[in-house]
Each structure stands twice: as structure tokens, then as C-alpha cells.
Amino acid sequence: MPLLLAPAAQDLLFREARTANAFTDEPVTDAQVQAVYDLIRYGPTSFNQSPLRVLLIRTPEARERLLTHLAEGNRAKTATAPLVAVLAADFEFHEELPQLVPHAPALKDTVFADRPRRETEASLNAALQAAYFLLGIRAAGLAAGPMTGYDPEGLRKEFLDDDHTPLMVVNIGRPGPDAWYPRLPRLRYEQVVTTL
Amino acid sequence: MPLLLAPAAQDLLFREARTANAFTDEPVTDAQVQAVYDLIRYGPTSFNQSPLRVLLIRTPEARERLLTHLAEGNRAKTATAPLVAVLAADFEFHEELPQLVPHAPALKDTVFADRPRRETEASLNAALQAAYFLLGIRAAGLAAGPMTGYDPEGLRKEFLDDDHTPLMVVNIGRPGPDAWYPRLPRLRYEQVVTTL
Numbered sequence: 001m002p003l004l005l006a007p008a009a010q011d012l013l014f015r016e017a018r019t020a021n022a023f024t025d026e027p028v029t030d031a032q033v034q035a036v037y038d039l040i041r042y043g044p045t046s047f048n049q050s051p052l053r054v055l056l057i058r059t060p061e062a063r064e065r066l067l068t069h070l071a072e073g074n075r076a077k078t079a080t081a082p083l084v085a086v087l088a089a090d091f092e093f094h095e096e097l098p099q100l101v102p103h104a105p106a107l108k109d110t111v112f113a114d115r116p117r118r119e120t121e122a123s124l125n126a127a128l129q130a131a132y133f134l135l136g137i138r139a140a141g142l143a144a145g146p147m148t149g150y151d152p153e154g155l156r157k158e159f160l161d162d163d164h165t166p167l168m169v170v171n172i173g174r175p176g177p178d179a180w181y182p183r184l185p186r187l188r189y190e191q192v193v194t195t196l
Numbered sequence: 197m198p199l200l201l202a203p204a205a206q207d208l209l210f211r212e213a214r215t216a217n218a219f220t221d222e223p224v225t226d227a228q229v230q231a232v233y234d235l236i237r238y239g240p241t242s243f244n245q246s247p248l249r250v251l252l253i254r255t256p257e258a259r260e261r262l263l264t265h266l267a268e269g270n271r272a273k274t275a276t277a278p279l280v281a282v283l284a285a286d287f288e289f290h291e292e293l294p295q296l297v298p299h300a301p302a303l304k305d306t307v308f309a310d311r312p313r314r315e316t317e318a319s320l321n322a323a324l325q326a327a328y329f330l331l332g333i334r335a336a337g338l339a340a341g342p343m344t345g346y347d348p349e350g351l352r353k354e355f356l357d358d359d360h361t362p363l364m365v366v367n368i369g370r371p372g373p374d375a376w377y378p379r380l381p382r383l384r385y386e387q388v389v390t391t392l
Contacts, residue, residue, distance in 0.1 A: 002231035004337035009205040014238040014328075034385050035198035041382040042210040044330065046344045048380045054389045062392035100381055124344070124363065127320050131327030132210075134240065141200035148242045148320070159392070167320065184244045185296055186237040189230050193250045196258035196355070 013138050018180040020143035021077050023173035028083035028142060030056075036136035043132035047107065048100045051093035051122035052129035052167075055086040055159055065158055070169070071149030081145065081171035086155065087133065088164045089126030091119050123165070130167050137172055143179065145171035209334050214376040216339035217273050219369035224279035224338060226252075232332035239328035243303065244296045247289035247318035248325035248363075251282040251355055261354055266365065267345030277341065277367035282351065283329065284360045285322030287315050319361070326363050333368055339375065341367035 003010065011017075033056065045051070057063050066084060067075050078084055094112035098105050112118055130146075137144040147169045155166045199206065207213075229252065237246070253259050262280060263271050274280055290308035294301050308314055326342075333340040343365045351362045 002225075002228045003235065003335050005205055005208060005235075005335035006202065009201055010235055010335070012201060013331075014235050017238075019240045029198075030391075032198045033389065037385050037389060039199065039201075039206055039210050041388075042213075042379075043327065044215050044340075044342055046342075048382075050383050050388075052388065056389060056391040058391050096383060096387070100383070102381070121344070123319070124323050127323035128327040128330075131239065131324040132331070134324075135209075135328070135331065139199050139201035139206070144240075146240055146242075148317070183238075185298065186244075187246050187292060187296070189233050191292070192237075192246075192248065193229065193233060193252060195226070195252040195254050 012141075013135050017138040018143065018175070018183070020145045020171065020173070020175040020179040021181075022176035022179045023077075023081050023143070023171065024176045026082060026174045028172050032140050032142070033083070036133065036140050039139060040129070040132035040136035043129060045125040045128060046121060047097070047111075049093050049097065049121060049125050050100055050129070051090045051126040052133065053088045053090045053164060054133070055088065057084040057086065066155075066169070069151045069154040069158060070147070074147050074149045074169075077145060078147070078169065078171055082173035085170045085172060086159060087126070087130045087167045087170060088160055089122040089167055090164055091115065091122050092163045093122055094118060126167055134170065137170070142172055143175040147171070208337075209331050213334045214339065214371070214379070216341045216367070216369070216371040216375040217377075218372035218375045219273075219277050219339070219367065220372045222278060222370050224368050228336050228338070229279075232329065232336050235335060236325070236328035236332035239325060241321040241324060242317060243293070243307075245289050245293065245308075245317060245321050246296055246325070247286045247322040248329065249284045249286045249360060250329070251284065253280040253282065262351075262365070265347045265350040265354060266343070270343050270345045270365075273341060274343070274365065274367055278369035279367075281366045281368060282355060283322070283326045283363045283366060284356055285318040285363055286360055287311065287318050288359045289318055290314060322363055330366065333366070338368055339371040343367070
């Protein structure tokens with residue numbers, strides 16, 4: 001048994017967790033989202049830059065505005081999910097670096113003074129944090145339904161600004177009836193891992 | 197207690213896990229890496245595209261070639277880590293889609309026929325998988341030391357090809373003496389999460 005993580009935790013996070021397409025109407029509370037964030041914020045990012053930002057869509061009005069930017073096939077499930085989150089990368093993350101990297105206050109105005117560099121690094125590191133967030137939702141016993149089928153520029157203009165780019169929209173809740181399709185195949189180890 | 201994941205698992209994956217900068221000389225086996233992959237391959241990606249590719253650096257010759265492309269501050273620790281992995285995104289992931297999405301064999305030649313679209317999607321989805329991989333290393337009771345301080349073009353030309361882009365280099369092993377710096381602060385919930 002080469003993994004130290006308990007089998008039940010392996011199942012919860014990876015093997016039995018699935019991308020849900022239908023949800024019950026049980027609410028997802030702010031306390032649950034805070035517990036998820038307070039765990040996953042410790043996941044590593046380059047220079048601790050922590051560029052992920054999360055927008056929770058709670059009002060019916062905000063949900064309606066969101067739906068108009070989604071691919072048609074994503075609208076019905078997003079209309080009924082107990083909670084919807086827009087995950088975004090903050091290209092101005094360097095403003096928080098004095099708090100995040102207090103021993104190197106110069107980083108903000110040297111290494112990260114360059115906006116194109118910040119855009120590249122924020123896109124990678126916020127994606128890492130998005131993955132931590134998805135697993136954190138599963139750690140809370142909830143199902144996540146991440147989606148990239150939307151108009152990114154429309155979504156940005158509707159909810160964000162020029163300093164933020166959307167990474168994904170995530171439906172969150174308890175899985176409802178027929179919540180998922182059969183599990184799709186995955187690549188074998190030999191197809192993914194090579195050794196030199 | 198809003199999280200279902202057991203506290204010991206929370207600690208193993210997030211709270212007590214740290215980015216290691218020093219390692220013992222205990223080897224990391226292929227069986228360990230395979231156990232990690234066989235767990236994390238179930239993490240979600242858009243359309244199950246699964247674009248992450250992993251290159252394990254095992255021979256001293258390959259390690260020497262790798263070191264020349266790293267930022268100077270990353271060389272000493274990478275020279276002594278029991279195992280080093282180069283994580284990359286495969287821009288030609290669509291070739292595997294008939295295996296990965298057998299019910300929609302047309303995806304390969306329609307939605308994903310466009311190389312720029314594949315590059316964008318592979319970069320996001322391989323980053324998600326890189327995060328799953330880092331947590332999988334921790335699930336195996338090992339420490340990971342992810343690094344983005346390297347010459348990406350140099351690394352690509354040394355080990356990859358035009359169809360692959362490096363995402364990060366990861367040192368893997370048991371943490372050694374003085375393996376880490378004090379934990380850096382994280383952003384508070386209110387700084388990251390907003391609600392509409």
C-alpha cells in the first residue's frame with residue numbers, strides 16, 4: 001500500500017468523487033465555503049503569490065446575469081445548483097505580496113513589476129489553486145461541477161474587470177438523481193509518465 | 197465541523213504539508229509514482245482532456261542536463277532530491293481523445309482541431325492536473341518541492357518538443373533537516389471571496 005492517505009479519503013477526493021451535473025436543493029452555506037478556503041489556502045503557489053479570487057453567485061439576479069454568458073448546455077444545471085462560484089485569476093496579485101511574502105517586500109516592485117509576467121504566472125498559479133478548491137469542495141462532502149463552457153470576455157465584463165480573468169465556473173452542492181454520466185477512461189501510467 | 201475529510205488527511209495534504217527544500221537520500225520508487233498517478237488521474241479536466249505529461253529524471257546524466265536550465269537558487273536542492281519530475285502540458289492531447297471520450301469521437305477533429313485552442317486549454321487543464329499531482333505526492337507521505345524558476349525554452353529544447361510546454365519542475369522525497377522556511381501568511385477569506 002504505497003499511499004499514506006487513508007483509502008476513504010482517496011475515494012472522497014478522487015476515486016468516488018465525480019463532476020456532478022444535477023444537485024439536490026440543500027443549500028451550501030458560507031461557513032462551508034469558508035472551511036474549504038481555510039483548508040485549501042495552504043496549497044503551494046510560486047512565491048506564495050496566491051492569485052485565485054472567488055466570486056460566489058447567491059442572488060437570483062446575479063445568477064440570471066451569469067447564465068446569459070454560459071454555453072447553452074451548461075445553463076440548466078447552473079440554474080438549479082445550490083451555489084455557483086466564478087473562479088478568477090488576479091493579475092494585480094503583486095499588491096498583496098507585502099502581506100504574503102513579508103521578508104521580501106521588494107518583490108512587488110521588481111520581479112513582479114511586469115504585467116505580462118504577472119498574467120502568465122497568475123494564470124498558472126490560480127489554476128493550481130482552482131484545483132485545490134475543487135478538491136476542497138469534495139473534502140466538504142460536496143460535489144463540484146467545474147465548467148469552462150462560457151464566453152470569457154462576456155463573463156469578465158459582466159462580473160470582473162481588466163485585472164481579472166475567469167478560469168472556470170463551478171456548480172456546488174449535493175449530487176441529485178442521475179448526477180453523472182458513467183466514469184470516462186483515463187490514460188494509463190505508461191501513456192503519461194516517461195523516465196530518463 | 198464542516199469538512200468531511202478527516203483532520204489527519206487535511207493535515208497530510210494541506211496544513212502540515214510544506215514545500216521541501218531539502219531531502220533525505222531515501223529513494224522514491226516507480227511504484228510510489230505509479231500509485232500517485234493511479235489516484236490523481238481521476239481528478240477532473242475539461243472534456244476529460246487529461247493533457248498532463250510527466251518526465252521522471254532518474255539518471256545522473258539527465259539530472260546534469262536539467263540543472264543547467266534551472267535558476268541558480270534551485271540547483272543545489274534539485275541536485276540532491278531523490279527524484280525530480282518535469283511536469284508538462286501536451287498540446288497534441290486531442291490525439292488521445294478517442295480513448296478518453298469514446299462516446300464523442302468527433303471531438304478530436306472538430307472542437308479540438310484548432311491548435312491555439314488546444315494550447316490554451318492544455319495549459320489550464322494540465323495545471324489542474326499538476327496540482328492534483330502535488331497533492332498526490334503528499335498523499336504518498338512524500339514532500340514535493342515545485343519550482344517555476346527555470347529557462348522554459350531551454351528546458352523544452354533539452355527534454356521536450358514543440359508539442360509540449362513545461363509547467364513546473366518538482367523535487368520529490370522525504371524532507372531532510374531544515375527542509376523548509378517558516379510558513380508564510382495566506383490571504384484571509386474576505387480578501388479572496390466576494391458574494392453577489
